[in-house]
Amino acid sequence: MQDLKSLQRALNDLTPQAVVVELAVLLGALGAAYALVWLLHRRIAPSGRSIWFGQRLYDGVLFPLAALLSGLGVRWALTDLLPVGLLRLAVPILMSLVLIRLSVQVLRTAFPSSLLVRRLERTVSWLIWGSLVLWLTGVLPLLIEEMEGVHWRIGGATLTLLTLVQGGLSAGAVLLLVLWLSATIEAQLLKGAVGNSISARKMAANATRAMLLVVGVLVALTAVGIPISALSVLGGAIGVGIGLGLQKLAANYVSGFVVLAEQSLRIGDLVRVDNFEGHITDIKTRYTVIRALSGRESIVPNEMLITQRVENLSLADRNVLVSTTVQVAYGTDLEALMPQLVAVALSVPRVLPDPGPGVQLTSFAADGLELTLLFWISDPENGQGNVRSAVNLALLRRLGELGIEIPFPQRVLHGMPARAERPPLAGPQD
Helix, strand or coil: CHHHHHHHHHHHCCCHHHHHHHHHHHHHHHHHHHHHHHHHHHHHCCCCCCCCCECCECCCCHHHHHHHHHHHHHHHHHCCCCCCHHHHHHHHHHHHHHHHHHHHHHHHHHCCCCHHHHHHHHHHHHHHHHHHHHHHHCHHHHHHHHHHHCEEEECCEEEEHHHHHHHHHHHHHHHHHHHHHHHHHHHHHHCCCCCCHHHHHHHHHHHHHHHHHHHHHHHHHHHCCCCHHHHHHHHHHHHHHHHHCCHHHHHHHHHHHHHHHHCCCCCCCEEEECCEEEEEEEECCCEEEEECCCCCEEEEEHHHHHHCCCEECCCCCCCEEEEEEEEECCCCCHHHHHHHHHHHHHCCCCCCCCCCCEEEEEEECCCCEEEEEEEEECCHHHCCHHHHHHHHHHHHHHHHHHCCCCCCCCCCCCCCCCCCCCCCCCCCCC
8 A cells, every 4th residue: 555655645735835835846847758758759750650749748758758767857946845746646647648649649650641549548648537537546455466366277378367467558658669660660761762663672671660660569578577488389270260251351461562672653653443443652571552533542352452353554665655636627738747746745744756646548538537646744743634635725726727627517408309199089980
């Protein structure tokens, strides 16, 4: 009941005079911590997500950590001068806040768009605050004693409920550390990556995260006294599960590494998969994100990229061929017109001069001569319909200047002649 005695002592030390002094000192420590975070934020100016700095400065880990260090320093300095009841209560609260902000920021950095993370954040916060209340009220030591009395044997090793809880907490702490390290390593690897190096760096980041997670789990289990040999049966069961029920999931993970290693598909490539065309924006270990020009995103399992036909429109060359058609009237001098159409296409800014545009007579249509204008662009990510529209408008203006008619459908209707009315037949004569 030492914790309960500490709480009672802290409450007894809360005299009116000491509370005013401690409250003023504590507010000063919080103000100094906020000023320090503000100055560091202006000097460092981190780009993107940061674990240390939140969106409002105090959301990150640095502010509660600086406030905790300031509170500890003030508590140590005032111990011999006056009772520090308020500071004795504030220090564990600030420590809990550091743990909450650390776990939340690491989860948000590792999984920025996951709805499950939002629910997990609340769970972690309630667990930490609940543990703090149990510790302050003196219930936590009693609960620990009861959990230590519940035990059983697994694989020749004796485990208690307390050991499992400690193992879960240790595993959670190790996983948070691993996620933090993997997110930092991935950010450093992908910083300034362009071209073909993006896929290689992404593969290295995914491999590093997987390796750190495996090592982290093994270290957490070893730290709480669970021998790795005791998990041999569990490992065999997991292997059977992967071979039967999780084979698709395992195939997607392996396919993700194969895609990144072969570099047949790279981040930024324009691809067409299952009649869906767009740019690859990210290659995860299990799936690939493809974003269409309309803004729609498709989540494609990596196994599909290995087992099915995938059209990569920018694997060896980013140039894309675009075509448009136009009809002119029969009798038009095509030998003189075709160079004019090529010049019109070259006047559009996005049309490439090399390879240059070309015009072909593709059909003798019912209403006119059908010409197909072919031209190349090097920036398909900016859209193809807009450049085709610009070329069509330029063609329409040029044909109007040359006085060349664009024929419209004409049909000739032949009417049947009216038949003469026959006189009525005469009836029999009486």
